Amino acid sequence: MTTTRSDGPGGTVPITGVTGGSEGLAATYAAVLALASTYDAAGNRMRVWAGLGARTLANGDLVESALLSPLTFGEAEAAVLVATTGPEGILVESLGWETDAILIRVTVRVFQETDDLVHATFEGVDYLVGRALGFTLTASLPALLAAGVTVGPLAYLVWQQLPPAVQQQLRDDGAGAGDALQDWLADHPELLQHLVNGGGGLLDGLWDGATPGLPGGPFGIPSLTPDTESAAGLLAALYGDDPGFTVHGTDLATPAGGTQPGSLADLMTHLDQANQLSDGLHPENNGTVEIQTIDDGHGHVRHIVYLPGTDDMTTLPWTQDGDVRDMATNLQLIHGQDNAYLQGILQAMHEAGIGPDDPVLLAGHSQGGMEAAAILSNGSDYHVTHVVTAGSPTAQVDGFPPGTHVLSLENHGDVVPLLDGEENPDSPQQVTVHFDDPGSSIGDNHSLSHYTNGAAAVDASDDPSIREQLQSLQDDGFLGGSSGQTVSSQVFQVTRHP
Numbered sequence: 001m002t003t004t005r006s007d008g009p010g011g012t013v014p015i016t017g018v019t020g021g022s023e024g025l026a027a028t029y030a031a032v033l034a035l036a037s038t039y040d041a042a043g044n045r046m047r048v049w050a051g052l053g054a055r056t057l058a059n060g061d062l063v064e065s066a067l068l069s070p071l072t073f074g075e076a077e078a079a080v081l082v083a084t085t086g087p088e089g090i091l092v093e094s095l096g097w098e099t100d101a102i103l104i105r106v107t108v109r110v111f112q113e114t115d116d117l118v119h120a121t122f123e124g125v126d127y128l129v130g131r132a133l134g135f136t137l138t139a140s141l142p143a144l145l146a147a148g149v150t151v152g153p154l155a156y157l158v159w160q161q162l163p164p165a166v167q168q169q170l171r172d173d174g175a176g177a178g179d180a181l182q183d184w185l186a187d188h189p190e191l192l193q194h195l196v197n198g199g200g201g202l203l204d205g206l207w208d209g210a211t212p213g214l215p216g217g218p219f220g221i222p223s224l225t226p227d228t229e230s231a232a233g234l235l236a237a238l239y240g241d242d243p244g245f246t247v248h249g250t251d252l253a254t255p256a257g258g259t260q261p262g263s264l265a266d267l268m269t270h271l272d273q274a275n276q277l278s279d280g281l282h283p284e285n286n287g288t289v290e291i292q293t294i295d296d297g298h299g300h301v302r303h304i305v306y307l308p309g310t311d312d313m314t315t316l317p318w319t320q321d322g323d324v325r326d327m328a329t330n331l332q333l334i335h336g337q338d339n340a341y342l343q344g345i346l347q348a349m350h351e352a353g354i355g356p357d358d359p360v361l362l363a364g365h366s367q368g369g370m371e372a373a374a375i376l377s378n379g380s381d382y383h384v385t386h387v388v389t390a391g392s393p394t395a396q397v398d399g400f401p402p403g404t405h406v407l408s409l410e411n412h413g414d415v416v417p418l419l420d421g422e423e424n425p426d427s428p429q430q431v432t433v434h435f436d437d438p439g440s441s442i443g444d445n446h447s448l449s450h451y452t453n454g455a456a457a458v459d460a461s462d463d464p465s466i467r468e469q470l471q472s473l474q475d476d477g478f479l480g481g482s483s484g485q486t487v488s489s490q491v492f493q494v495t496r497h498p
Contacts, residue, residue: 013437013457016412020424021431021465040101046094127198127226132205197421200225203234228421229396233335238317239328243497245340247347250491252277252288257489260294260481261304264407264455264470267479268390271363272448274306277491286311287324287494289345289368291352294477297484302359302477305349309366309391322495325367333370334396334420342371344494349382352490361386361478365448366416369408373397376404386473390451393420399427406430407469409454413438413445431465433458 204223225231254273261267270292278285290306308325315326324341332339354360360382362372369392376384377397387406391414400406406429410417413436424432435454439445458466473479 017434020426043094043098199231232331236331245344252491268452268455275308307364307368324496348492360384363388395420395422400429408432412436
């Protein structure tokens with residue numbers, strides 16, 4: 001764990017944790033297993049050498065020399081046997097190296113299986129807690145409705161008789177309770193994460209609780225949604241089949257469109273500008289993505305694709321419209337499904353002229369980061385080498401190709417990265433950086449201004465896993481800049497077919 005601080009625009013921002021990457025646990029396991037393979041190879045070579053000693057003693061010329069000098073032949077024979085097959089010879093030594101290799105592999109396996117057991121235990125507990133909660137809510141619904149019918153009118157009459165000052169005080173107390181709840185969620189993110197992780201159990205409990213006296217739920221049809229991914233898939237199915245998408249170019253531009261980002265903080269600032277193209281004041285631009293092309297002037301180009309997050313969080317199955325970045329897409333991503341936004345991004349990359357061998361960095365906020373992780377994990381026709389996510393749940397993907405780089409930023413108090421119900425796995429490809437830049441509310445904690453401050457702390461960090469990620473971004477020409485290069489930008493809009 002690191003505690004790097006950076007005096008960014010938002011003040012001093014501490015990095016509270018770093019997992020994964022070149023110095024992460026998974027990379028350490030891989031390095032230790034590679035050491036075991038080295039021990040194995042050394043043992044094999046030693047056994048070959050031991051056999052060479054026996055073949056040397058059987059050499060015809062050497063055997064014939066025994067007649068001429070039996071004493072020295074005997075001494076030579078004894079020395080060779082001691083060095084090769086004797087109690088301290090190379091053959092016995094090879095067994096020690098083989099034993100060390102076995103012990104190393106067993107130790108790593110024990111650690112890995114212990115990690116898996118702990119993870120499986122939490123999965124089971126979260127499911128059971130969610131199921132119990134869902135069952136209780138549904139089974140208690142008739143009683144709650146009856147209480148509402150009888151108590152509700154009485155409470156309304158009492159409210160009408162209260163003095164205005166008392167009514168206002170109660171309203172203020174209610175607002176204070178809401179603020180307190182937000183503060184509690186921000187201070188206890190792990191509890192919310194466990195609640196989300198039990199989402200499958202919650203749906204199963206709600207279904208079974210509808211008929212508490214009959215096993216199997218309504219109509220005798222059992223519900224089985226064992227995890228968050230399957231629960232998201234069940235909810236996504238309510239939206240029906242994705243009707244397709246359309247991609248078209250626009251005349252929109254960002255202030256930094258013609259400038260290569262010099263640092264991770266610059267990249268976040270640019271991503272924020274792309275986000276603002278479709279802010280609340282410009283809903284007609286929902287679904288816009290920006291593609292920046294960097295040409296070094298020597299025939300080499302690379303591209304940065306900026307992917308904003310959700311435009312409409314309130315979309316219901318019967319209100320779905322042309323906004324491709326909506327709640328349905330979030331559910332599809334958690335479930336690991338293909339979706340219109342993902343396909344629209346790939347089509348925009350094609351229309352931007354990105355070649356199959358051009359290096360590509362995908363930088364995304366919230367849902368945009370989920371899409372970036374999914375594209376890299378699933379594979380595509382493009383040479384995606386790097387992904388940077390800000391406030392994005394990514395634990396649902398099935399890992400990333402060897403040699404790629406994923407840098408994920410998560411702000412303490414931002415609940416959105418928790419909506420996959422899991423911590424990001426420790427892998428050599430992905431580095432997850434947790435930092436603490438508190439905002440005025442849960443919603444504000446998710447804003448890119450805080451992720452820009454966190455990125456500044458990452459730029460200043462000396463953590464080796466972070467440094468390796470940043471160095472790779474610079475070496476591949478995504479961050480930094482050099483003389484003689486040109487930078488251009490195109491903005492596309494992806495919309496869902498009505």
